[in-house]
Amino acid sequence: xxxxxxxxxxxxxxxxxxxxxxxxxxxxxxxxxxxxxxxxxxxxxxxxxxxxxxxxxxxxxxxxxxxxxxxxxxxxxxxxxxxxxxxxxxxxxxxxxxxxxxxxxxxxxxxxxxxxxxxxxxxxxxxxxxxxxxxxxxxxxxxxxxxxxxxxxxxxxxxxxxxxxxxxxxxxxxxxxxxxxxxxxxxxxxxxxxxxxxxxxxxxxxxxxxxxxxxxxxxxxxxxxxxxxxxxxxxxxxxxxxxxxxxxxxxxxxxxxxxxxxxxxxxxxxxxxxxxxxxxxxxxxxxxxxxxxxxxxxxxxxxxxxxxxxxxxxxxxxxxxxxxxxxxxxxxxxxxxxxxxxxxxxxxxxxxxxxxxxxxxxxxxxxxxxxxxxxxxxxxxxxxxxxxxxxxxxxxxxxxxxxxxxxxxxxxxxxxxxxxxxxxxxxxxxxxxxxxxxxxxxxxxxxxxxxxxxxx
Amino acid sequence: xxxxxxxxxxxxxxxxxxxxxxxxxxxxxxxxxxxxxxxxxxxxxxxxxxxxxxxxxxxxxxxxxxxxxxxxxxxxxxxxxxxxxxxxxxxxxxxxxxxxxxxxxxxxxxxxxxxxxxxxxxxxxxxxxxxxxxxxxxxxxxxxxxxxxxxxxxxxxxxxxxxxxxxxxxxxxxxxxxxxxxxxxxxxxxxxxxxxxxxxxxxxxxxxxxxxxxxxxxxxxxxxxxxxxxxxxxxxxxxxxxxxxxxxxxxxxxxxxxxxxxxxxxxxxxxxxxxxxxxxxxxxxxxxxxxxxxxxxxxxxxxxxxxxxxxxxxxxxxxxxxxxxxxxxxxxxxxxxxxxxxxxxxxxxxxxxxxxxxxxxxxxxxxxxxxxxxxxxxxxxxxxxxxxxxxxxxxxxxxxxxxxxxxxxxxxxxxxxxxxxxxxxxxxxxxxxxxxxxxxxxxxxxxxxxxxxxxx
Numbered sequence: 001x002x003x004x005x006x007x008x009x010x011x012x013x014x015x016x017x018x019x020x021x022x023x024x025x026x027x028x029x030x031x032x033x034x035x036x037x038x039x040x041x042x043x044x045x046x047x048x049x050x051x052x053x054x055x056x057x058x059x060x061x062x063x064x065x066x067x068x069x070x071x072x073x074x075x076x077x078x079x080x081x082x083x084x085x086x087x088x089x090x091x092x093x094x095x096x097x098x099x100x101x102x103x104x105x106x107x108x109x110x111x112x113x114x115x116x117x118x119x120x121x122x123x124x125x126x127x128x129x130x131x132x133x134x135x136x137x138x139x140x141x142x143x144x145x146x147x148x149x150x151x152x153x154x155x156x157x158x159x160x161x162x163x164x165x166x167x168x169x170x171x172x173x174x175x176x177x178x179x180x181x182x183x184x185x186x187x188x189x190x191x192x193x194x195x196x197x198x199x200x201x202x203x204x205x206x207x208x209x210x211x212x213x214x215x216x217x218x219x220x221x222x223x224x225x226x227x228x229x230x231x232x233x234x235x236x237x238x239x240x241x242x243x244x245x246x247x248x249x250x251x252x253x254x255x256x257x258x259x260x261x262x263x264x265x266x267x268x269x270x271x272x273x274x275x276x277x278x279x280x281x282x283x284x285x286x287x288x289x290x291x292x293x294x295x296x297x298x299x300x301x302x303x304x305x306x307x308x309x310x311x312x313x314x315x316x317x318x319x320x321x322x323x324x325x326x327x328x329x330x331x332x333x334x335x336x337x338x339x340x341x342x343x344x345x346x347x348x349x350x351x352x353x354x355x356x357x358x359x360x361x362x363x364x365x366x367x368x369x370x371x372x373x374x375x376x377x378x379x380x381x382x383x384x385x386x387x388x389x390x391x392x393x394x395x396x397x398x399x400x401x402x403x404x405x406x407x408x409x410x411x412x413x414x415x416x417x418x419x420x421x422x423x424x425x426x427x428x429x430x431x432x433x434x435x436x437x438x439x440x441x442x443x444x445x446x447x448x449x450x451x452x453x454x455x456x
Numbered sequence: 457x458x459x460x461x462x463x464x465x466x467x468x469x470x471x472x473x474x475x476x477x478x479x480x481x482x483x484x485x486x487x488x489x490x491x492x493x494x495x496x497x498x499x500x501x502x503x504x505x506x507x508x509x510x511x512x513x514x515x516x517x518x519x520x521x522x523x524x525x526x527x528x529x530x531x532x533x534x535x536x537x538x539x540x541x542x543x544x545x546x547x548x549x550x551x552x553x554x555x556x557x558x559x560x561x562x563x564x565x566x567x568x569x570x571x572x573x574x575x576x577x578x579x580x581x582x583x584x585x586x587x588x589x590x591x592x593x594x595x596x597x598x599x600x601x602x603x604x605x606x607x608x609x610x611x612x613x614x615x616x617x618x619x620x621x622x623x624x625x626x627x628x629x630x631x632x633x634x635x636x637x638x639x640x641x642x643x644x645x646x647x648x649x650x651x652x653x654x655x656x657x658x659x660x661x662x663x664x665x666x667x668x669x670x671x672x673x674x675x676x677x678x679x680x681x682x683x684x685x686x687x688x689x690x691x692x693x694x695x696x697x698x699x700x701x702x703x704x705x706x707x708x709x710x711x712x713x714x715x716x717x718x719x720x721x722x723x724x725x726x727x728x729x730x731x732x733x734x735x736x737x738x739x740x741x742x743x744x745x746x747x748x749x750x751x752x753x754x755x756x757x758x759x760x761x762x763x764x765x766x767x768x769x770x771x772x773x774x775x776x777x778x779x780x781x782x783x784x785x786x787x788x789x790x791x792x793x794x795x796x797x798x799x800x801x802x803x804x805x806x807x808x809x810x811x812x813x814x815x816x817x818x819x820x821x822x823x824x825x826x827x828x829x830x831x832x833x834x835x836x837x838x839x840x841x842x843x844x845x846x847x848x849x850x851x852x853x854x855x856x857x858x859x860x861x862x863x864x865x866x867x868x869x870x871x872x873x874x875x876x877x878x879x880x881x882x883x884x885x886x887x888x889x890x891x892x893x894x895x896x897x898x899x900x901x902x903x904x905x906x907x908x909x910x911x912x
Contacts, residue, residue: 013895046828046890054831061828163889294885305895306888327883334887343887372502372517375510406892407863410899413885414870427783429750429869431790431799432762433619434502436862439469439761443866 004029006319007093007108009083009255011040012137013305014286014312015114016064019075021316022110029320031075032106034095036082039138040066045305047141048164051148052171058142086111086259088279110281110319113261113269114312115252117287117303122159122247126220129228132243135168144244148175153241156180157231159217161188163335163342165246166200169209170338172244180210180238182231184217189342191333193349195363196384196398200337207338212238249303251288264290266301273325275315283319285311292328294417295346295395296355302331331396332413334406341405346396346416347386358389362450366442368404370434378438379403383446385412385422392421392454397446404436411443422450462775463549463564464489465539465711467496468593469761470742470768471570472520475531477772478566485776487531488562490551492538495594496522501761503597504620507604508627514598542567542715544735566737566775569717569725570768571708573743573759578615578703582676585684588699591624600700604631609697612636613687615673617644619791619798621702622656625665626794628700636666636694638687640673645798647789649805651819652840652854656793663794668694705759707744720746722757729781731771739775741767748784750873751802751851752811758787787852788869790862797861802852802872803842814845818906822898824860826890834894835859839902841868841878848877848910853902860892867899878906 006022008015011033023031033040042061049055059065069075078095081104085094094105119134121127131151133144147153156172158165161183172179181188181204188211189197204211216234220243223229231238251268262270262278268290275283286308290299307329317324334343349361362385367378381401388395397412399405415425426447432439440448462478464471467489479487489496498517505511515521525531534551537560541550550561575590577583587607589600603609612628614621617639628635637644637660644667645653660667672690676699679685687694707724718726718734724746731739742764746755763785773780790799805817818841823834837857844851853868855861871881882903888895896904 043826043828043890043895045888045895046826049829049890055828060830063827304888306886306893306897309895310883327880329885332885332887334889334892336889336891341892345885345887370499370502371519372499372511373505374516404863406887406889407860407867410867410884410886410897411863411870413887414867414874414876417884418870418874418876420870420874424783427766428866428873429785429788429801430762430866431788431801431862431869432501432760433790433792433862434499434505435792436790436797437762439499439501439765441762441866 004109005107006031006110006112007106008033008112008114009093010114010116010286011035011077012042012044012116014308014315015112016041016069017309017312018112018114018283018285018316018319019069020073021313022320023073023075025317025320025322027074033075033077034081034083034093035077035079036098037137037139038079040069040077040079042138043305044136044138047135048167048171050141051135051145051168052174058138061138083255086255088259088282091281110283112315112319113256113277113282113284113288114286115255115288117249117251119245120248120250121245122217124217124219126222126228129220129222130226131228131241132220132245134245135164136249147242151241154178155240156242156244157182157238157240158244158246160246160248161211162190162246162248163333166204166337167335168244168246169204173207173209180212180240182212182215182217182233182238184215186214188213191344191348192342192398193384196382196400199382199400200340200342203338203340249287251301253288256284256288264299266290268301274318274323275311275326276318283315285315294328294330302329304333330413330416332409334409339402340400341402342400343405343409344396344398345409345413346394348396348398349386352386352395357395359386359395360389360450360453361386362446362453364442364446364449366440366445367438368401368442369436370438373434376403381405381408381442383442385446385450387422387450387454389454392423392451393419394422394425408443422447422454426451459484459486460565461486461488461563462566462568463562464568464570465549466570466572466742467491467533468498468500468572470764470771471568472497472525473765473768474568474570474739474741474772474775475525476529477769478776479529479531481773481776481778483530489531489533490537490539490549491533491535492554493593493595494535496525496533496535498594499761500592500594503591504623504627506597507591507601507624508630514594517594539711542711544715544738547737566739568771568775569712569733569738569740569744570742571711571744573705573707575701576704576706577701578673580673580675582678582684585676585678586682587684587697588676588701590701591620592705603698607697610634611696612698612700613638613694613696614700614702616702616704617667618646618702618704619789622660622793623791624700624702625660629663629665636668636696638668638671638673638689638694640671642670644669647800647804648798648854649840652838652856655838655856656796656798659794659796705743707757709744712740712744720755722746724757730774730779731767731782732774739771741771750784750786758785760789786869786872788865790865795858796856797858798856799861799865800852800854801865801869802850804852804854805842808842808851813851815842815851816845816906816909817842818902818909820898820902820905822896822901823894824857824898825892826894829890832859837861837864837898839898841902841906843878843906843910845910848879848907849875850878850881864899878903878910882907
């Protein structure tokens with residue numbers, strides 16, 4: 001009798017987690033990963049630091065290489081293999097070896113689709129010009145960095161002002177480029193409320209990044225060689241030697257759709273909380289699927305590397321006979337944008353309003369640590385809390401500062417997950433020592449202020 | 457009719473919180489703080505940084521001065537006033553003005569005792585020699601720093617190896633002294649398990665601090681001027697130009713005892729969860745009282761500045777007609793010891809054993825952040841978790857590392873407070889971005905490992 005075979009499509013994040021877990025559970029199963037690109041198991045979130053030069057070599061983004069997975073984990077990884085079709089009746093996957101331009105077909109017992117997402121291209125004239133880049137895969141990063149080294153451009157225009165757009169603004173600035181960030185709506189970082197985002201806008205200005213909001217983009221202008229040279233806006237033309245499109249991403253669900261799997265209206269592959277698709281032999285995980293939001297109970301699309309890995313592991317667990325459930329997310333996110341750390345969890349004011357909650361919001365600024373440890377000098381952390389009026393339950397938090405933000409947001413991420421009230425948060429026994437916190441931690445101060453507002 | 461009067465004895469941490477809250481609640485009450493020392497509202501946890509030289513002036517430890525409390529908060533603060541007696545029948549406090557050597561008496565309607573704690577002096581020959589120091593108050597700090605500046609000692613011996621002893625070892629080292637830490641038991645940092653403490657011992661060695669454990673101290677040897685010059689140990693004599701006693705503290709409850717208040721066997725003033733003593737008009741808070749441990753439900757004595765402030769605020773609230781409850785502690789603590797951050801919450805292996813829990817413990821080391829952000833290079837965080845065997849409930853955590861420890865422990869502090877299982881922790885939606893965390897946060901990795909151990 002033949003070995004069972006578990007095929008994983010896509011080997012960046014979720015895919016390798018799925019493969020690793022399944023192989024550990026069932027060492028006698030053959031586990032095969034088919035990855036279209038040249039690299040597997042890499043941190044695409046690290047691409048801005050590869051572009052800035054902090055990470056010298058693209059291999060510096062890779063966690064484990066193909067040889068590691070073969071030798072240490074017994075997993076067969078085929079890179080440069082693009083899956084072209086899934087026959088879910090015959091349980092066969094068709095793929096093209098891009099290196100040798102030949103077709104292969106592989107039968108499977110269980111399959112996991114971890115195809116990730118692709119950049120959304122805005123439908124604008126000139127979007128196909130040379131030197132209009134996206135940054136999603138390791139290959140995208142290599143292409144962009146080669147261009148930066150060889151062409152030594154002076155001016156960059158970034159379309160979009162989410163985390164990746166602003167992280168790339170920092171990376172380009174670090175390389176000495178003049179940077180313009182162009183946003184078609186009136187606010188950057190739409191996952192944050194406008195009052196919080198003001199702090200980030202000030203930081204961009206301080207660092208010399210031009211920000212154009214409410215931009216009406218008419219298209220991109222090219223030179224005779226077909227290279228982009230300007231972004232044409234109703235507000236005037238901005239010269240640019242390169243354009244980066246950072247206008248979001250869309251789930252890669254075409255293969256799943258063609259295989260007859262159920263697809264959600266937002267384009268994600270429908271899975272249950274065990275990461276099983278509408279076909280019981282096929283699982284899906286990562287940026288090609290949605291997530292259950294723990295607070296609202298709704299399905300959302302908030303793709304994150306850490307979520308992808310958790311989902312991938314659960315897909316691998318259940319594809320190999322286990323029974324684990326993905327609990328969902330609360331929308332926790334953090335980014336370093338120049339000197340600021342920008343973090344959030346749960347619902348913003350805007351999101352809580354849209355969901356119909358009756359709530360109060362309060363904002364405080366309090367030092368990161370005690371003034372008795374001036375190395376470095378403490379810096380204010382601004383914290384905005386959203387508390388449900390009737391119950392005092394914390395619905396969400398936003399936090400921006402220079403020091404001590406990143407893992408403080410996690411304290412509130414748990415609080416939100418656990419449905420804690422701001423009163424309960426205000427009495428928490430949090431760590432205190434002058435190098436790390438004031439005697440009243442900013443979180444306690446924020447909770448106390450929210451509590452008074454709820455009681456008042 | 458006279459104004460109501462609320463007297464607070466002690467103005468370092470809990471006392472000023474009590475006074476401030478009471479005055480805010482009842483602006484028409486006269487609030488008087490009697491403080492034996494010259495300073496109020498200061499962070500005694502910052503004393504090591506004053507000694508090291510990071511904080512230049514003792515006033516740099518003060519949060520608010522006497523004038524601030526008078527002008528901004530309408531609170532009368534009398535420094536250098538030592539309370540000598542409480543007459544709880546007549547509701548009168550007797551105090552000596554140390555500046556002018558005169559006695560005063562003040563009647564009160566409500567009283568709060570926030571007298572803090574004092575160093576425990578070991579009963580050893582020579583303990584009264586000159587240049588044998590303690591460090592508890594701002595005055596202690598000033599005396600020691602003056603000595604360091606004027607006498608320029610070369611060798612320091614520290615008796616005791618808790619947080620304050622080791623923080624002072626760092627401070628003395630920063631000033632160029634040769635430091636010997638002398639511990640009478642076989643382990644330093646008794647709030648941590650021995651396997652974790654090993655990391656701290658290695659750090660002390662790396663930084664050139666001599667550590668003598670299981671020391672049998674026979675006494676201190678003085679010169680003809682009565683100045684200490686050596687610590688005499690069964691293990692041999694250690695020359696020392698100064699000795700610092702860091703052998704713990706004991707609650708200052710003599711006044712309360714003399715006033716007929718109930719005192720616990722461990723010497724703390726007995727209070728209920730409203731911070732009320734056995735006399736309904738008298739409240740107590742801070743290092744002179746104990747705390748309820750949320751996990752065990754037992755009364756413990758774990759004095760901390762942040763706890764003192766929370767308790768003080770609740771004492772002030774309830775003394776002014778409110779009704780708030782102190783929820784208790786979970787034993788969260790953190791300290792910077794040279795390059796290490798050393799943190800804990802809940803119960804250690806030793807504590808959980810002593811409490812009779814059936815549990816498993818697991819330890820992992822995982823990088824502080826992604827290798828794709830090498831500025832600074834990620835460093836391993838070692839995390840030890842204690843999980844109850846039958847339920848998987850997290851009972852405690854210890855965490856030691858160089859980067860990203862301090863506020864990560866707070867995530868586990870909440871988890872312990874909320875009675876979360878390690879399974880629940882492993883699925884938390886924690887923040888991820890390469891500068892701040894690996895895609896699997898060390899907390900998730902630690903929880904996954906603990907989970908496997910619990911299931912295995």
